[in-house]
Amino acid sequence: MNRLSALLIASLASVSSFADWEVNMPRGVSPTANAAYDLHMLIFYITVVIGVIVFGVMFYSIFHHRKSKGAKPASFHESTTVEVIWTVIPFVILVGMAIPATKTLIMMEDTRDSEITLKVTGYQWMWKYDYVEDNVSFFSKLDNKSNEARQLGSKIDVKKVDNYLLNVDNEVVLPTDTKVRILLTASDVIHAWWVPEITGKKDAIPGYINELWVDIKKPGVYRGQCTELCGKDHGFMPIVVRAVPKQEYVKWVSLNQKNRVADKSE
Amino acid sequence: MSTNIDHIKEEHHHQPSGLMRWITTTNHKDIGSLYLWFSLLMFFIGGFMALIIRAELFQPGLQLVVPGFFNQMTTMHALIMIFGALMPAFVGLANWQLPMMIGAPDMALPRLNNWSFWILPFAFTMLLSTLFFESGGPAAGWTLYPPLSLQGGNSMPFVIFSLHLLGASSILGAINVIATILNMRAPGMTLMKMPIFVWTWLITAFLLIAAMPVLAGAITMLLTDRFYGTSFFTAAGGGDPVLFQHIFWFFGHPEVYILILPAFGIISTIIPAFSRKKLFGYDSMVYATASIALLSFIVWAHHMFTVGMPLAGEIFFMFTTMLIAVPTGVKVFNWVATMWRGSMTFETPMLFSLAFIILFTIGGFSGLMLAITPADFQYHDTYFVVAHFHYVLVPGAIFAVIAAVYYWLPKWTGKMYNETLGKVHFWMTTVFVNITFFPMHFVGLAGMPRRIPDYAVQFTDFNMIASIGAFGFGLSQLLFVYILFQTLRQPVTAADKSWEGAEGLEWTLPSPAPYHSFDTPPKVD
Numbered sequence: 001m002n003r004l005s006a007l008l009i010a011s012l013a014s015v016s017s018f019a020d021w022e023v024n025m026p027r028g029v030s031p032t033a034n035a036a037y038d039l040h041m042l043i044f045y046i047t048v049v050i051g052v053i054v055f056g057v058m059f060y061s062i063f064h065h066r067k068s069k070g071a072k073p074a075s076f077h078e079s080t081t082v083e084v085i086w087t088v089i090p091f092v093i094l095v096g097m098a099i100p101a102t103k104t105l106i107m108m109e110d111t112r113d114s115e116i117t118l119k120v121t122g123y124q125w126m127w128k129y130d131y132v133e134d135n136v137s138f139f140s141k142l143d144n145k146s147n148e149a150r151q152l153g154s155k156i157d158v159k160k161v162d163n164y165l166l167n168v169d170n171e172v173v174l175p176t177d178t179k180v181r182i183l184l185t186a187s188d189v190i191h192a193w194w195v196p197e198i199t200g201k202k203d204a205i206p207g208y209i210n211e212l213w214v215d216i217k218k219p220g221v222y223r224g225q226c227t228e229l230c231g232k233d234h235g236f237m238p239i240v241v242r243a244v245p246k247q248e249y250v251k252w253v254s255l256n257q258k259n260r261v262a263d264k265s266e
Numbered sequence: 267m268s269t270n271i272d273h274i275k276e277e278h279h280h281q282p283s284g285l286m287r288w289i290t291t292t293n294h295k296d297i298g299s300l301y302l303w304f305s306l307l308m309f310f311i312g313g314f315m316a317l318i319i320r321a322e323l324f325q326p327g328l329q330l331v332v333p334g335f336f337n338q339m340t341t342m343h344a345l346i347m348i349f350g351a352l353m354p355a356f357v358g359l360a361n362w363q364l365p366m367m368i369g370a371p372d373m374a375l376p377r378l379n380n381w382s383f384w385i386l387p388f389a390f391t392m393l394l395s396t397l398f399f400e401s402g403g404p405a406a407g408w409t410l411y412p413p414l415s416l417q418g419g420n421s422m423p424f425v426i427f428s429l430h431l432l433g434a435s436s437i438l439g440a441i442n443v444i445a446t447i448l449n450m451r452a453p454g455m456t457l458m459k460m461p462i463f464v465w466t467w468l469i470t471a472f473l474l475i476a477a478m479p480v481l482a483g484a485i486t487m488l489l490t491d492r493f494y495g496t497s498f499f500t501a502a503g504g505g506d507p508v509l510f511q512h513i514f515w516f517f518g519h520p521e522v523y524i525l526i527l528p529a530f531g532i533i534s535t536i537i538p539a540f541s542r543k544k545l546f547g548y549d550s551m552v553y554a555t556a557s558i559a560l561l562s563f564i565v566w567a568h569h570m571f572t573v574g575m576p577l578a579g580e581i582f583f584m585f586t587t588m589l590i591a592v593p594t595g596v597k598v599f600n601w602v603a604t605m606w607r608g609s610m611t612f613e614t615p616m617l618f619s620l621a622f623i624i625l626f627t628i629g630g631f632s633g634l635m636l637a638i639t640p641a642d643f644q645y646h647d648t649y650f651v652v653a654h655f656h657y658v659l660v661p662g663a664i665f666a667v668i669a670a671v672y673y674w675l676p677k678w679t680g681k682m683y684n685e686t687l688g689k690v691h692f693w694m695t696t697v698f699v700n701i702t703f704f705p706m707h708f709v710g711l712a713g714m715p716r717r718i719p720d721y722a723v724q725f726t727d728f729n730m731i732a733s734i735g736a737f738g739f740g741l742s743q744l745l746f747v748y749i750l751f752q753t754l755r756q757p758v759t760a761a762d763k764s765w766e767g768a769e770g771l772e773w774t775l776p777s778p779a780p781y782h783s784f785d786t787p788p789k790v791d
Contacts, residue, residue: 021727022712025644033644040641047631055624058602062620067542067609074607077544086599087592094588097638102581104640109577150328150720158327158723165326165722184574189414190507192572192647196713200643203572205508206413207501210574227647227715228572229407231414232334235718 029218029243030198035104043097050093108200111213114181118174122184122191122204122226125233129172132183134253142236143167150236166223171240175249176216184210189231195224195241203228216243289384292376293781294361295678300383301358302671306747308350308390309664313740315343320702320736323729328720336719337405338397344408345425348525349432350390352659355667356528357382357439360467362678364443366772367461369452369790371782374445382438389431396421407717409518410485412499412510416492423493426485433478440474443467452771454790458552461770462545465552466531469559470524476563477520484513508573515566523562525659526626527555529666530597533619535770536673537601540616541608542767547600554593554600561590571642580639587637591630598627613765614688618669621661621696629657632707647717650710656703661696668695668746675753676760680778683753691749694742701735 028034065071119130126141142150146165149156158164174180184193184204194201199214216222224239244252281287291297318339322330331339361379365372373379396403401419404410415422447468451460460468487498488510497503499510538545545551567575567583575583601623610616632654636642645651676682705728710716714725721729763773771788772779 021708022724023708025711026713032640036640036644039638040635040644043635043638043641047634051627051631054598054602054627058605058620058623061602061605061608062610065541065605065608065610067611071607071609073541073543073609075543076607077546077604078548078550082603083547083550083596087596090592090595094591097634098585098588101584101638101640105580105584106577108640108643109580152328152330152332154327156327163722165720189417190411194715196644200640201572201646202574202643205501205573207505207507208574224713225715225718229337229411229414229717231417232332232337232405234337235333235715235720 026197028197029220029222030214030216032108032199032214033197035107036200039101039104042100046093046097108213111181111211114179114213116175116178117181117183118172119183119185120193120204122186122188122193122230122237124188124231125226125237127191127193127237127239129170131253134257136253136256138170138256140168140170140172140240142238143169147236163223165236166225166238166240168238168240171221171242173242173244173249173252174214174216175246176219176243178246178249179213179215182212182214184208184212190228191226191230191237192228193224193239194227195222195239197222198224198241198243201227216241219243219245290380292372292380294365294373294376294379294783295779295781297373297379297383298358298361298363299678301354301361304383304386305351305355305358305667308346308354310743311394312343312346312351313743315339315346317736317740319343320733322719323721324733325730326721326723326726331719333719334402334405337407337717338403340717341404341407342393342397345393345404345429346390347659348408348521349429350386352525352663352667353432353436354386356467356470356525357436359528359532359667359670359674360439360443363674363772364446364464364467365450366677366775366779366783367464367770368447368450368455369771369784369788370446370450371784373442374450375442378438379442382435382442385431385435385438389428389435392424392431393428396424409511409514410488411514412488412491412507413501415488416500423489426489429485430482433482436474436478440471440478443471444475447471452784452787452790458549459790462534462548462551463528463531466527466534466555469555470527473520473524473527473559473562477517477524480513481517481521484510484517487513508570511570511573512567515569516563518569519566520559520562522658523558525663527559529622529663530555532666532670532673533601533622534597536615536619536669537604537623539673539765539767539769540613540619541605541610543604543608544769545600546603546606547596550596551600554596557593558590561586561593565590568637568639568642571639572646584637584639588634591634591637594630598623598630611766613672613685614683614692615669615673617689617692617696618665618672621692622665622669625661625665625696625699626658629654629662632657645710647715648710649706649714649716652716653703653706653710656706660703661699665695671750673765674772675750676764677772677775677777677779679754680758680760680776681753681756682760682764683749687745687749687752691742691745694745695739698735698738698742702732702739703735705729705732705735 025037025040028037117132119132121128126139128139130137145161146167149158149161184202186204186206191204192201193204199212202210202212220243222241226237399420403421404425406415406418447464490496491498497505499505499507534545565587568587636645709725709728714721760777762777
């Protein structure tokens with residue numbers, strides 16, 4: 001038994017050398033993701049306080065009102081006053097949660113005044129990106145290294161693959177400090193587009209055009225995944241967004257527009 | 267004359283033996299047992315599928331199964347556990363307990379009762395057989411969202427037909443429950459004097475009758491979309507894929523409460539018994555149950571906040587969903603107030619009930635977090651959701667069923683289970699259930715989507731822990747089976763009233779309870 005637990009601890013210790021013990025939502029780099037994080041923490045702390053109080057009373061009772069300590073049962077079994085109190089107090093707390101939640105929701109759904117528009121189309125099992133104003137368009141799918149490693153019986157150590165399952169062949173490039181409107185749709189089944197640090201998810205649905213907006217404040221590479229079951233390779237259609245300063249974005253656009261024109265002339 | 271009556275009585279008790287006894291039985295106890303054994307079998311089949319899922323997720327990379335089969339496992343695990351393990355378990359408990367609790371000889375509609383059980387083995391044989399089809403079983407998730415579910419192989423019509431059968435079985439069962447409760451109560455037992463378990467089942471039965479036909483409608487439309495050229499849900503033909511989700515969850519959310527309201531009834535029975543004190547706030551418990559049931563019909567779209575509803579819709583469903591916390595809170599507070607200044611002992615049913623209150627409340631807290639739409643955009647379809655609904659369904663609903671079995675087992679069999687083993691079972695189950703499901707909160711928040719067969723390496727640690735917990739949980743349930751069989755081998759020794767603080771008409775009957783519970787109705791004042 002001791003050897004078993006030692007083995008267990010050793011194996012856990014070895015995995016922690018390459019992985020982290022992340023227990024919480026990442027802080028965001030755009031106003032919508034940040035607002036979601038703040039709300040998440042607010043509600044979490046409220047529930048912790050309620051939990052401590054309710055479970056505290058319960059455990060006090062469990063330890064003190066037990067027969068083995070000679071407790072005699074009281075006979076009370078109803079009180080309208082108490083019932084009203086513990087109906088009203090939770091209601092008031094809920095109103096306190098609903099106000100910031102509603103404000104955030106209204107902010108998130110306001111896609112007006114965006115500077116550029118990115119159209120995202122879900123396919124089984126890749127994404128297509130169209131930069132509506134800038135005439136850039138490409139497909140983006142799982143990179144080859146991850147794809148080889150993920151096959152059943154591939155014998156490749158996935159821990160040695162760079163960003164295993166979270167890397168793509170063509171990254172989405174977006175400018176920082178720019179309100180970007182993202183339009184979502186799908187060509188076959190329902191998918192969902194989610195990059196946690198930038199924005200919450202929204203479904204990409206055939207026949208629908210959904211809207212999201214992001215305004216990335218920090219240059220960097222942000223990764224996400226499809227989050228609506230879309231068939232056998234649902235787990236293998238990641239999203240990678242590279243956020244770059246505006247000038248760099250302009251350069252990237254001109255470069256890729258050229259490629260696109262070159263493709264056409266072929 | 268008197269010999270004649272004796273003869274008639276004997277005729278009345280005559281029944282076939284062996285297998286035919288169980289196939290032809292119209293007795294509420296026999297049918298209750300059939301339901302409970304069937305549920306236990308399904309619990310292990312569904313659990314085995316869960317272990318395949320957890321084995322594959324033990325480490326990143328695919329080691330055991332291909333993604334398509336993985337999706338079949340998640341889909342079937344849910345269908346088996348919801349329709350095969352939990353719902354039949356509660357119907358089994360209703361069958362055993364309702365007549366004894368209201369002072370009736372049997373259920374109101376015994377032949378219907380037989381039929382509603384015997385539909386189940388056929389339905390599940392058909393459902394499980396799809397796993398052996400060349401094109402495999404259903405793989406679009408238990409929610410069967412189109413267009414994905416329309417792409418499925420040959421399993422689809424079989425799955426839909428078996429769901430229709432299960433729905434029919436549930437509706438028949440619900441009709442029987444309502445007819446029994448409304449017509450067969452002992453004289454003097456007014457509605458507001460009924461045991462709380464009876465109340466929760468009455469309300470659950472109405473939910474079943476209202477919700478199951480909606481599911482039937484939704485899946486029938488899927489069927490015609492696939493085979494008869496309609497386009498209810500296909501955008502290319504002018505249909506609407508989101509419509510299915512609205513209809514499905516209009517069934518799906520009441521379904522969630524179908525799985526938990528009877529559990530509330532069980533906990534509200536066991537907590538007072540082992541606190542040796544009457545249930546606090548009986549009236550408010552009844553009203554809270556009824557409000558939860560009514561609210562369950564106006565919150566459905568919180569399962570689909572990310573489909574792109576209008577802002578007003580999102581706000582409406584956020585508010586109504588948050589509102590459910592009020593009656594649910596009232597229930598938890600009432601349980602705690604029942605324990606307060608009681609005289610508690612901690613036998614196995616009580617331990618499971620206490621764990622229920624704590625762990626179900628944790629599931630309620632994550633439910634409240636999920637209700638907050640802007641935060642739900644982050645939580646939706648991640649392991650945080652998986653953690654949430656497993657907390658309310660495993661240490662929630664399943665713990666309540668286990669508690670009920672331990673609590674009423676001496677009444678059913680006249681035999682007492684081994685208390686020490688029961689406690690070992692409790693502690694193993696409770697420790698492992700948390701090792702399994704608590705880390706899922708973490709990986710979900712850190713960004714791991716649900717329903718994926720393979721994951722990025724940063725999610726490895728907690729997935730390993732969850733998998734270890736799952737195998738521990740599964741093995742602990744073998745102990746439960748052992749305890750059950752060991753109890754059945756005991757001689758009859760249990761007292762009529764097996765627990766010092768137990769209340770209710772069932773404890774006035776001998777243990778084991780007679781075949782026809784109350785030949786003459788008891789008087790209730």
